[in-house]
Amino acid sequence: MSISNQSELLGMQQAGEAVALTLKSMRDYARPGMSTGELDEFGRSVLESFGAHSAPKLTYGFPGWTCISVNQEVAHGIPSRSRFLREGDLVNIDVSAELNGFWADNGGSFVLGASNPTHQSLVDASKTILQKAISSIRDGVKINAVGGLIEAEAKRRGYRVIKNLTGHGIGRGLHEAPHSIANYYDRLNRGKFHKNAVVAIETFISTKAGWAYENGDGWTLQTRDGSYVAQHEHTIVVTDGEPIILTLANGIWE
Template identity: 45%
Template sequence: MIIQSDADLDGIKKIGKIVANCLQYMMQKAEPGMTTKELDDLGGAYLERHGARSGPKLVYNFPGFNCISLNHEAAHGVPSATKKIQMGDMLNIDVSAELNGYYADNGGSMIIPPGTKKDLLLLEATKKALENAISGVKAGAAINQIGANIEKIADQYGFSIIENLGSHGVGKSLHEEPEFIAGFYDKRDKRVLKEGHVITIEPFLSTGAFGVDEEADGWTLVTGKEHRTAQFEHTMVVLKDRALIVTYPDPL
């Protein structure tokens, strides 16, 4: 969507804050022995307490409130009553929700301690890739610069990029124009950002995988089991000279 009014901006800010605080809450609660469904139920209850509705459930009838992925699961992991979080797991949580007709989307990855040096570097690199991509966002900027800025950091750290996952527009629905924004430099993409655009940026960096496949459940996207993937995501409004991030959580 493109912000047209103060009401639009206020709506995006409100749902942005809710999903950011929900993600922070879920990451604080994650611990070894907990099932991914137990963690998801905590997130679903948090959204409900704040008047928000799960975006994946509302838009796609996803079998959970949030996407929770472990290790070689890169995205869209289905919460399970039998899948337990273990020490050393790479955990990704993606929270998106709707409030009063507005949607926001954010995600984050973490290691359930202890983590290896490589795990921690992957998290560091993915965070920096997100920050570097955001730094180039402004009205009139080339959309493919987002992927170029992600690719620069991935190359510096020696990690690969999941090329068939990307960022997207958001606002009045969970996925909108601009559709698929590559996490790598795509010279064929001639689109530019417009003032007021609401978009996500979500780099997916991996220890060696370049793509994901869909599991038999029809949702979970996986790499080979020998790889791990990290993702961090913010929703933002494109301003004349910068990005306005709406998914920063409240201070702890």
């Protein structure tokens, strides 16, 4: 989507606020011993309070309102009443939604409860790298240059990136052009970011693995070697300068 007027910008800001505050509320609500299904139902109630609708359910018939991935799961984890969170788990919540015809996407990994230094370092790296990547985006910047930045920053910290999961365009649907905003330098991608474009930028920072695999349930992606992965994602509007980040909860990086 390309923003063409103030009404569209306002619509995207409202959708962004809905997913950002839902993600923050879910993170604050999560507790050891809680099932991922209960956490997901709480997320549904928050989305509904905004009048928003689950994007993965609307678009793909996903069996949950949000995606909740734990430990070696990388993305698209199915919430379950029989899956219980534990102290120190690496948890990722991905919230995407439609509101009044506008779509926004927001995700974040965090360590549940007690400190886990290994997990926390990974989470901090993912968050910091996403901040750097987003700050580098403006009109005319090459998409693969941002991917190269993410990959280089991960390597500098002793991590790798997951190469088969990418950011994407968004706005009037969940996935729009550009369909691949990779976490690595893709020499074949000659695309550029353009002013007023709405895109979702994601990091997938891994302790070792470079690829995520479907685990047999039709949805959940995970590593095969026991690697952990932290993901962070924001929906932004590209400008001539610093991008407009639509999915900051109360204007704060989480």
